[in-house]
Amino acid sequence: VDSGIVHGPAVAIHGGAGGYREGLGEPIAACLGEVLDRARLMLERGDDAVSVAVYAVSTMESFEFLNAGYGSALCSDGTVEMSASVMRGSDRAAGAVAGVRHAEHPIRAAAGLLDAREVLLIGEAADRHAVSCGVEHRPNEFFVTARQRDRLRSSAGEHGATVGAVCLDLHGALAAATSTGGVRGQPPGRVGDSPLVGAGTWADQNAAVSCTGEGEAFIRTGAAHCAARLVADRASVEIAGAKALEEVAALGASGGLIILNSTGTVAMPFTTQAMPRGTWRAGEQPEVFVDEPNQRPVQGRVGG
């Protein structure tokens, strides 16, 4: 139960709800650990929540074994389409891109809209905007890994894994960020919850939320907004996160989310086999969890 005492700064990150990442537990744990160590340094020196959330997601976008940016899941035609969003809790500013095919870091393109008139840009316009933000423009093949090409050929199921981060900074401000390569084998042009404010991402003065899972169900339940509203109504992050996932489950779908409130309390519930995740809060050591078959989650203190 949350004591109500502010324990910021704090950060939580996820690498997507889905099946076990067999053989990839160690590199994924190492990636999340590095992200948390750096996020901690940034937060301790006073960086703002948006910068840290965008840093965290951007780093996970570059990591081959997570489904965002480089190494994204492939569409049915073998190409990559990416989407991302970020929200700043202090003033509910938001930025999002969908259907990006060239921006090396979709989350940085999204962040470039936080102080713009537009919240959401799609397709070629989003890629052009990314260039104007200084985000590297890559040929679509840049994002395509041999692993994902193999996975597209195979029938193994994995839905809507994404990456995400929620942060509370030294100044008490919250932010949330989410990025994805979508669902393996999805038709080009399909957009899930990750770039949608209220569905995959939400931040206000009470809570920051990043979701992952079967995106359509997160859209149809307004999952991120739903969880944040419950926190605004004084629910704990555990209850708020669980209730949002219950609504998703009522539609026959699964997934997970990370949620952080204004006192620095984190919950990271999921209803899939696995959700690589990690958290750090002031005065504690960073912790990373990677779920393995037939085991309790492998829990490792990292960094520090």
Added chain:
Amino acid sequence: VDSGIVHGPAVAIHGGAGGYREGLGEPIAACLGEVLDRARLMLERGDDAVSVAVYAVSTMESFEFLNAGYGSALCSDGTVEMSASVMRGSDRAAGAVAGVRHAEHPIRAAAGLLDAREVLLIGEAADRHAVSCGVEHRPNEFFVTARQRDRLRSSAGEHGATVGAVCLDLHGALAAATSTGGVRGQPPGRVGDSPLVGAGTWADQNAAVSCTGEGEAFIRTGAAHCAARLVADRASVEIAGAKALEEVAALGASGGLIILNSTGTVAMPFTTQAMPRGTWRAGEQPEVFVDEPNQRPVQGRVGG
């Protein structure tokens, strides 16, 4: 105050929150009146809420003087990009398209996703999907009217006018639908709240909502979902609608919405100069309201 007694079927429609439609009050009132008359017939014979909402929006899409489909506002490059969404309250199924350039009826393309795996398709994929739904494919110039070409050249402001409908059918099911040509002069690729479930459109078992106005603020407040949540928590539609618009106003933005609950009670609040709107419920006559400068809204009983 809502008596709690079910008064369905019922329908409400809007033609977009914005400035006065000088010189267009009569044709707009006539269009809305025709839509209500036909919606009433459909609802009385037992048509389902989705069909009636889609019919209503589709008819307004064809109407030159409302900003959706034919007669849409033009992007900065003089082309038309359209977006639409629909949600079925009984099971929260949703369908949406964004960045459509050729589908004569974006709302029908959106409706074609209600029972699909995907909720949201964008760009060319959305136009291809529309064709597969039997929606007429038009050259982009089809949608461009002389009036909108003139308006793009002028500096008069008008933001995010859209069209929308909410319905309660004889069987007690709710639905909401929204369609738009976006904001005049918007950059191509910009997407507002209209195709976003939770922002511009929402329906569940308690309420159906369609929003219009400065789309970015409706996204950042999750306006449609926000209003529906309040109804689920037993607020009246008046209170729920007003509170959602208050959140939008807190971001410095304006707009309007129509909201209908499961007993057939409607509210149609707006914070702009004008919002053409109309409603009908069982046992009553249809009513259309078109706001005029320096007058109380012109209120006309139509049809019947």
